[in-house]
Amino acid sequence: MRSSSYPSTPPMSVTAPPARRATRALLVLALAAGLTATVPAAMASSPAAARTSTAPTTARAAVAAPAQKPFMGWSSWSMQSSKYPGLNPDGDYSYLTEKNVLTQAGALASKLKKYGYEYVNIDAGWWRDTTWKPEFDGYGRQAPDPVRFPRGMKPVADDIHAKGLKAGIYLPAGLEKEAYGAGKVPVWNAPGCTTADIVHGDLRTTNGWDSAYKLDFSRPCAQKYIDSQAQMFADWGYDFLKLDGVGPGSFKSGDNYDNVADTAAWQKAIATAGRPIHFELSWSLDINHAADWKKYSNGWRIDTDVECYCNTLVSWENSVDDRWADVAGWTRHAGPGGWNDLDSLDVGNGAMDGLTKAERQSYATLWAIAKSPLYTGDDLTRLDDYGVSLLTNREVIALNQGSTPPARPITASGDQQVWSAKNADGSYTVALFNLGNGPAAVTADWSSLGFSGQGAVRDLWNKENLGTYKDKVTQALPAHGSRLFTVTPHGPAQQMTGYEAESAANTLSGNAGIGDCAACSGGHKVGNLYQGGKLQFNNIVVPKAGRYVINVAYISGDARPAQISANGNGATGLKFPSTGDWGTVETVGVPVTLKAGSNTVTFDSGDGYAPDIDRIDVPKLS
Amino acid sequence: MDDQNTDSSPRRPSRRDILSLAAAAGAFTALGSLPAFAATAPAARPSESPLLPEASTTRFWYPAPASDTAMIEQGxxxxxxxxxxxxxxxxxxxxxxxxxxxxxxxxRNAVLDADGQFPYARENFGSFTLLGRLTVDIPDHDLSAVSDYRRDLDISQGIVSSSYVRSGVTYERQIFASHPDDAIVLHFSQRGGGRYTGTVTLAGTHDETTTTDGARTYASFGAAFPDGGLRYGAAVTAYSSTGTVTTDGARISFAGCKDLTVVVSGGTNYAPDAAAGYRDPALDPQKLARSKVLTAARHPFTSLLHSHVADHRALFDRMGISLGESSSVQRGLDTWERVRARARDGEADPELEASYLQFGRYLMIAGSRDSLPLNLQGLWLDGNDPDWMGDYHTDINIQMNYWMADRAGLSSSFDASADYCLAQLPSWTELTRTLFNDPRNRHRNSSGKIAGWTVAISTNIHGGGGWWWHPAGNAWLSNSLFEHYEYTQDAAYLARIHPLLKGACEFWEARLLTTTVTDPATGKDREVLIADSDWSPEHGPLDAKGITYAQELVRALFENYRTACAVLGRDSGHSRTIASLQERLYLPQVSPKTGWLEEWMSPDNLGETTHRHLSPLIGLFPGDRIRPDGSTPKAVVDGATALLTARGMESFGWANAWRSLCWARLKNADKAYQLVVNNLRPSIGGTNGTAMNLFDIYEVSTGRGIFQIESNFGTSAAMIEMLVYSRPGHIELLPALPDAWARSGSVTGVGVRGGFVIDLRWRDGKVTEARLRSVGGRSTTVSYGGVSRALSLKPGGSVTLRDFSR
Known part of the structure; x- marks a missing residue:
């Protein structure tokens, strides 16, 4: 069995997910706990037996396709969620007010709009007061808190539009418990429908916090409820909706937390609401449902919140640094119409962000090359010079917004990594990362990119040409640092000699065995490399001794390690990035030292679980 | 300013003269003056460049800077x-x-704990600590913004350098610690029109306050530890031919400088004089440091550099080594990659291995001259809480620190060790006289008598001991000091250490016990002398009489003392008394149970089979009572070999080095070499082995590695011992040459006991040429391939031997 990309917790359990990811979930659980007292009365009035819901599969986006590029803008949540002094003087999350939103919109318009930043996204709490008590209209729909948004939500959107920007808003998945109103609350524009008609009879709860009743889309009133919310946002003039707590994901799994039908309903509702609305899903969406997210939305958060809920906006360990491992398997799912959302890009002010310069650059680099939406959560009135340079580098933004596909790792996922994507003009985007806690050199080998000889290196962050480098480029990176290059080949394509894993010439031991593989060259792979399973390629002939970066084509639904050795010498333990599922082949470069003549190269699972191997390609060195 | 004119020498000395002048100055200082932080004579300023072309240097290089949180492994x-x-x-x-x-x-730590042993904590015994942190901030040169970074340690010239490119300008940096100028110098230069702007910050690590002097552009601090502790201080200055250099609060600021030179120095008022309480009350270290940096700053950088390199080369060049050629692939790797490749690919890297030996010599030159000897950390720290206080451990570590010195052409580096012992001796003697026979001390003399001196397992610099009493430690220190004489044949030195040897003998005269043993061969009883209750370091019973460790050390001590008396014409009566004791000393037998040389006068194995210490083999190495040449009973050699085999091949740093030396003595090249290779394994995440900066790391607990410098020196000593074995009157060539080094190689300047220096060449595993020079020795035999040649030389004379074909 494969595991999902997030740690799952049993429904209704108070067991915390692993600590570093738990903050958001625990926090909102705590908030929700105070509200559960209103639930029991509703339980008794539940009229209908539960029925299995099935997601409508015929819905298609009818509006002009949004999200042809990753969106750019600002989100309120980073500052709402931070304990940075002065941000939330009236209690947790109190930063979210009309005044603050419009102040940030003004700063976005004056400082960043010309670089492409356009969305001003209001996150959770616009319908809740400072004690987190919600407001609803007469139709069970969230209504603006009069203290936070005294003029309501439409004037805010209007003011944002007046600055030439777009407005975004937020909702949790499901019918919030407090909106249920004993099941008697009418649904807007749906005669005969009340809240009792849109949920399951047993009032099963859903979303990442269990703060809502799961909608039952086998009942037509449920779609009507979503339609009513979508129409409200369209009427207010919002251009963007983040639906949060969506499962499978949001640290939840199981039927109650399957919100695929919700996302389908939203897509359908938006299509008929009369206003294009970018539809973004959150958080830690299950990669096994990637096809659903692509079908119904314009973007999906692949991970938990980037925010640390601490004295800064974020911190490196909690949880910026998780994303290098977590986004790799998602890479191929990103494209026009829907993108892998890595969450807020909080690199604008070092002191507030809680990050070093190197960390901020690496953060911005990954977001840019992974083609994540670029929305900062910083206080745009307090950007520092370095933050401005990171957020406004036109070459980097062009990479994110242009036609280059999302980059993926081309090395194993240790502390030193190289990510790459081929650009339309034949050049390569190459990012070097050092995720280690001290400085380290990182090398990008041209052979892993597919060419040999000289390559010209353009440094995007430093905006200068570094000259040409033969065979590879090595640079020293600070702790948690990065470099972002465009490499233009000046040499020929790298010639390779391929060796299939399933070849009879190889030696398999332990559990290792040959399996069918549609995506693999030759239609076969070697799998079951676990607990002693070993694959040895024999008779790999090279004319001269040296370091060879061999391309390893592999399949690994989750990130897995293997011990790799040549000629029975000492092994190097490398972790292969996730390919996202067990049907997709990816390739990384693995350095081995070969001698002149015949060699062996061995992939040993040791006492763990190694990836399945499709083939290896050995560069022909000139 | 023309500082070259300050040299009043009537003629321009040649480079050779400079080198020998520097060497002579070092020798004079070491023997003639107290090693202390003191005003230095004007530095010799060579008129010709002593710099080597890069291709002729021995260097390590790295593609990234050190992590400031892992300086002990990467700095x-x-x-x-x-x-x-x-x-x-x-x-x-x-x-x-x-x-x-x-x-x-x-x-001094002179109040014993309730068990009659010494307290051993930072607050009483004390600890080696950092003097300060110097930072030079250049904000525009963020590592994320520079390219083609590289840093090098050139051990042949004693220079750390780094270079990188920023916006088309190549920036270069050189750092060295100058003995002639008694200061550390940093030089920042560039090619391509660049400028340096930034700050220099000197900060203490014990809450000192740094102040600046704007007029003379320096920053300094001074302080004293409480309760009669040391005074200490440091100072830094900076200068440039362009731009501005000013003080700015507690820092020095520089702006728009095409080049920049920073000079820092510091020290303490420590005096190696027991009578003065190890303090020089007249010395103001802050003032002296300031004076040194301002004096050095009167000279252009090139002048400081040339003085330093000439001085360094005078020592470094005394020994050369080639163990064969490495492959072009190996040569292309950075040093850390190369260390990892050596372990991963299992292929010998003769140039790396030779450089590792030379790195040991570099550390010896850098860490042991005109001051205290190398401690557990050598001279290097990354914090103020080094394990075991960074002290002097007398049950292997300080001795191993110096096993390499004479062998590796660095006899003068040994002086710090002798100076230390001699300066501590009055205090050690006093502590022994007043405290050793404390009734609570389980290791006191049961005779009730006390004489001479001994030490604790740990010693500090204030005349004090730490942890447990270590009765046989006096013999081991004495034997180490005596061995230096064997290399140099320097009678004046022997006269200096004679009182120390004598005091150690007197201690044992009061301590040895008489007992009766049955000779296993003859079945006859005989009376023997054995050591009183003691602990064989650092395992097994705490109170064993006649431990092999003590018996072997005391036997060698008595032998050495008698030699010293004969050479010096002193104490002939006492020498005869000692000879009579030596005759009666019990020597270990081979256990009929284990087949091992016994450690505890017992046939049973009372300790840990694979224990790190080789205490019962101390007669094999560093002693040479046990010789595999027919002069020692075969049973004893076999017993020693069996014990060494049982101790295993997988220990760590210094323990592997000691094993390697023993196997070299037994002429087992494969095992001796394998243990060197084991120590060359890369230390990853604190594991045993070699760190990025080639410091040896011991994994003291899972995931926590600490630096123990004696491993570097011990491993280097083992490599030499594999090439040349010597004892007075006897030299053996290539006793344990491993296959990895056999194809061709050479070594020059290796010290041999008996007062000679040897150069050696080999090809295909066979000696092709040997050149022996006398540094005081007169006769020896040179043995190779089963053939011994007797040679006589006058001091200063030399002879070249060829035709070693069997």
Whole structure:
């Protein structure tokens, strides 16, 4: 069995997910706990037996396709969620007010709009007061808190539009418990429908916090409820909706937390609401449902919140640094119409962000090359010079917004990594990362990119040409640092000699065995490399001794390690990035030292679980 | 300013003269004056460049700076014998962790614990600590913004350098610790029109306050440890031919400088004089440091550089080694990759291995000159809480620190060790006289008598001991000091240490017990002398009489003392008394149960089979009572071999080095070499082995590795011992040459006991040429391939031997 990309917790359990990811979930659980007292009365009035819901599969986006590029803008949540002094003087999350939103919109318009930043996204709490008590209209729909948004939500959107920007808003998945109103609350524009008609009879709860009743889309009133919310946002003039707590994901799994039908309903509702609305899903969406997210939305958060809920906006360990491992398997799912959302890009002010310069650059680099939406959560009135340079580098933004596909790792996922994507003009985007806690050199080998000889290196962050480098480029990176290059080949394509894993010439031991593989060259792979399973390629002939970066084509639904050795010498333990599922082949470069003549190269699972191997390609060195 | 004119020498000395002048000056200082932080004579300023072309240097290189949180493993060490630093080499923030060999907390520590042993904590015994942190911040040179970074440690010239490109300008940096100028010098230069702007910050690590002097552009601090502790201080200055250099609060600021030179120095008022309480009350270290940096700053950088390199080369060039050629693939790797490849690919890397030996010599030159000897950390720290206080451990570590010195052409580096012992001797004697027979001390003399001196397992710099009493430690220290005489044949030196040897003998005269043993061969009883209750380091019973460790050490001590008396014409009566004791000393037998040489006068194995210490084999190495040449009973050699085999091949740093030396003595090249290779394994995540900066790391607990410098020296000594074995009157060539080095190689300047220096060449595993020079020795035999040649030489004379075909 494969595991999902997030740690799952049993429904209704108070067991915390692993600590570093738990903050958001625990926090909102705590908030929700105070509200559960209103639930029991509703339980008794539940009229209908539960029925299995099935997601409508015929819905298609009818509006002009949004999200042809990753969106750019600002989100309120980073500052709402931070304990940075002065941000939330009236209690947790109190930063979210009309005044603050419009102040940030003004700063976005004056400082960043010309670089492409356009969305001003209001996150959770616009319908809740400072004690987190919600407001609803007469139709069970969230209504603006009069203290936070005294003029309501439409004037805010209007003011944002007046600055030439777009407005975004937020909702949790499901019918919030407090909106249920004993099941008697009418649904807007749906005669005969009340809240009792849109949920399951047993009032099963859903979303990442269990703060809502799961909608039952086998009942037509449920779609009507979503339609009513979508129409409200369209009427207010919002251009963007983040639906949060969506499962499978949001640290939840199981039927109650399957919100695929919700996302389908939203897509359908938006299509008929009369206003294009970018539809973004959150958080830690299950990669096994990637096809659903692509079908119904314009973007999906692949991970938990980037925010640390601490004295800064974020911190490196909690949880910026998780994303290098977590986004790799998602890479191929990103494209026009829907993108892998890595969450807020909080690199604008070092002191507030809680990050070093190197960390901020690496953060911005990954977001840019992974083609994540670029929305900062910083206080745009307090950007520092370095933050401005990171957020406004036109070459980097062009990479994110242009036609280059999302980059993926081309090395194993240790502390030193190289990510790459081929650009339309034949050049390569190459990012070097050092995720280690001290400085380290990182090398990008041209052979892993597919060419040999000289390559010209353009440094995007430093905006200068570094000259040409033969065979590879090595640079020293600070702790948690990065470099972002465009490499233009000046040499020929790298010639390779391929060796299939399933070849009879190889030696398999332990559990290792040959399996069918549609995506693999030759239609076969070697799998079951676990607990002693070993694959040895024999008779790999090279004319001269040296370091060879061999391309390893592999399949690994989750990130897995293997011990790799040549000629029975000492092994190097490398972790292969996730390919996202067990049907997709990816390739990384693995350095081995070969001698002149015949060699062996061995992939040993040791006492763990190694990836399945499709083939290896050995560069022909000139 | 023309400082070359300050040299009043009537003629321009040649480079050779400069080198020998520097060497002579070093020797004079070491023997003629107290090693202390003191005003230095004007530095010799060579008129010709002593710099080597890069291709002729021995260097290590790295493609990234050190992590400032892993400096002990990644920082590159420099030192002038007293003043040292680990350097980080980050472009935007050069970091130097500054040390002075004498900067210790603590005091004499002369009140025993309830068990009659010494307290052993930082607050009483004290600890070696950092002098300060020097940082040079250059904000525009963020590592994320520079390209083609590289840093090097050139051990042949004693220079750390780094270079990188920023916006088309190549920036270069050189750092060294100068003995002639008694200061650390940092030089920042560039090619391509660049400028340096930034700050220099000197900070203490014990809450000192740094102040600046704007008129003379320096920053300094001074302080004293409480309760009669040491005074200490440091100072830094900076200068440039362009731009501005000014003081700015507690820092020095520079702006728009095409080049920049920074000079830092510091020290303490430690005095190696028991009578003065190990303090020089008249010395103001802050003032002296300031004077040194301002004096040095009167000279252009090139002048400081040339003085330093000439001085360094005078020592470094005394020994050369080639163990064969490495492959072009190996040569292309950075040093850390190369260390990892050596372990991963299992292929010998003769140039790396030879360089590793030379690195040991580099550390010896940098860490042991005109001051205190190398401690557990050598001269280098990354914090103020080094394990075991960074002290002097007398049950292997300080001895191993110096096994290499004479062998590796660095006899003068040994002096710090002898100076230390002699300066501590009055205090050690007093502590022994007043405290050793404390009734609570389980190791006291049951005779009730007391004489002479001994030490604790740990010793500090204030005349004090720490942890447990170590009765046989006096013999081991004495034997180490005597062995230096064997190499140099320097009678004046022997006269200096004679009182120390004599005091150790007197201690044992009062301590030895008489007992009766049955000779296993003859079945006859005989009376023998054995050591009183003691602990064989550092395992097994705490109270065993006649431990092999003590018996072997005392036997050698008596032998050495008698030799000293004969050479010096002193104490002939006492020498005869000692000879009569020596005759009666019990020597270990081979256990009929285990087949091992016994450790505890017992046939049983009472300790840990694979224990790190080789205490019962001390007669094999460093002693040479046990010889595999027919002069020692075969049963004893076999017993020693069996014990060494049982101890295993998988220990760590110094324990592997000691094993390697023993196997070299047994002429087992494969095992001796394998243990060297084991120590060359890369230390990853604190595991045993070699760190990025080639410091040896011991994994003291899972995931926590600590630096123990004696492993570097012990491993280097083992490599030499594999090439040349010597004892007075006897030299053996290539006793344990491993296959990996056999194809061709050479070594020059190796010291041999008996007062000679040897150069050696070999090809296909066979000696092709040997050249022997006398540094005081007159006769020896040279043995190779089963053939011995007797040679006679006058001091200063030399002879070349060829035709070694069997």
């Amino acid at each position: 590159l060490p420099i030192g002038n014998g007293r003043l040292g630093a680990l350097t980080g080499n980050d472009p935007s923030r050069e970091l130097l962790l500054l040390t002075d060999a004498t900067l210790w907390t603590g005091g």
